[in-house]
Amino acid sequence: MTDRAARGTAKRGKSAATGRLGGSIRPALTAHADAAPEAVDSATLVEIFRRFQAAEPEPKGELHYVNPFTLLVAVVLSAQATDRGVNLATGPLFAAADTPEKMLALGEERVRDFVRTIGLFNTKAKNVVALSRILVEQHGGAVPASLEALQVLPGVGAKTASVVLNIAFGVPRIAVDTHIFRVSNRIPLFVGTTTDKVQAGLEAIVPEPYRLHAHHWLILHGRYTCKARKPECPRCRIADLCRYPSKTTA
Numbered sequence: 001m002t003d004r005a006a007r008g009t010a011k012r013g014k015s016a017a018t019g020r021l022g023g024s025i026r027p028a029l030t031a032h033a034d035a036a037p038e039a040v041d042s043a044t045l046v047e048i049f050r051r052f053q054a055a056e057p058e059p060k061g062e063l064h065y066v067n068p069f070t071l072l073v074a075v076v077l078s079a080q081a082t083d084r085g086v087n088l089a090t091g092p093l094f095a096a097a098d099t100p101e102k103m104l105a106l107g108e109e110r111v112r113d114f115v116r117t118i119g120l121f122n123t124k125a126k127n128v129v130a131l132s133r134i135l136v137e138q139h140g141g142a143v144p145a146s147l148e149a150l151q152v153l154p155g156v157g158a159k160t161a162s163v164v165l166n167i168a169f170g171v172p173r174i175a176v177d178t179h180i181f182r183v184s185n186r187i188p189l190f191v192g193t194t195t196d197k198v199q200a201g202l203e204a205i206v207p208e209p210y211r212l213h214a215h216h217w218l219i220l221h222g223r224y225t226c227k228a229r230k231p232e233c234p235r236c237r238i239a240d241l242c243r244y245p246s247k248t249t250a
């Protein structure tokens with residue numbers, strides 16, 4: 001299949017994932033309705049990721065964790081919260097409980113005390129204890145390396161499952177958050193109206209050597225350079241390749 005055909009298939013195809021952010025970030029696309037309609041060609045796509053890799057060969061996320069379980073908990077807690085805010089809460093929490101067994105023993109009330117500075121802490125504390133119980137009772141206390149098993153855990157869903165699979169198990173999935181959604185539609189790498197469509201599209205078109213780290217490169221690019229309100233185009237390392245018609249000037 002040619003790249004162009006693959007893009008068409010991915011664009012039309014339905015994602016296996018059903019990310020929770022699909023509807024909630026549509027306004028972001030509307031706000032950038034002047035984004036270029038045609039995605040970059042495959043040679044440009046390769047050059048974009050070559051530059052990301054050259055600048056940061058081993059990109060890392062910013063959530064703190066010590067094992068797959070604490071990564072899972074940190075990602076669950078990070079929904080609609082900043083990584084910094086989550087890290088402040090999870091330092092003491094993970095010192096007290098870094099396994100599902102210990103989290104279960106801690107109990108919902110104490111978990112809630114640790115995470116009460118994070119938005120939606122009541123629901124999140126409940127989910128963290130509930131998912132810990134399932135891991136203990138159904139998975140021998142381990143985090144399963146399976147999308148199907150992960151996304152049915154309380155508070156998890158497809159996007160969180162993709163992040164955990166990518167970071168903890170080296171599965172080349174590209175979970176799409178608000179930053180990746182914006183960046184992909186601006187450059188554009190893949191044009192899509194929902195996070196699910198963009199994830200399916202990116203996973204189909206990003207060349208295999210770059211797929212594992214694409215999630216982190218695109219998030220970091222969106223967070224620190226291609227910012228929502230005012231992208232920093234003059235210092236952007238891919239400005240000459242980007243087709244966004246509303247680039248900023250110095």
Ligand code: SF4
Nearest residue numbers: 226231233236239242
């Ligand atoms: S040139 Fe501007 S709009 Fe394009 S990717 Fe870079 S920061 Fe984003």
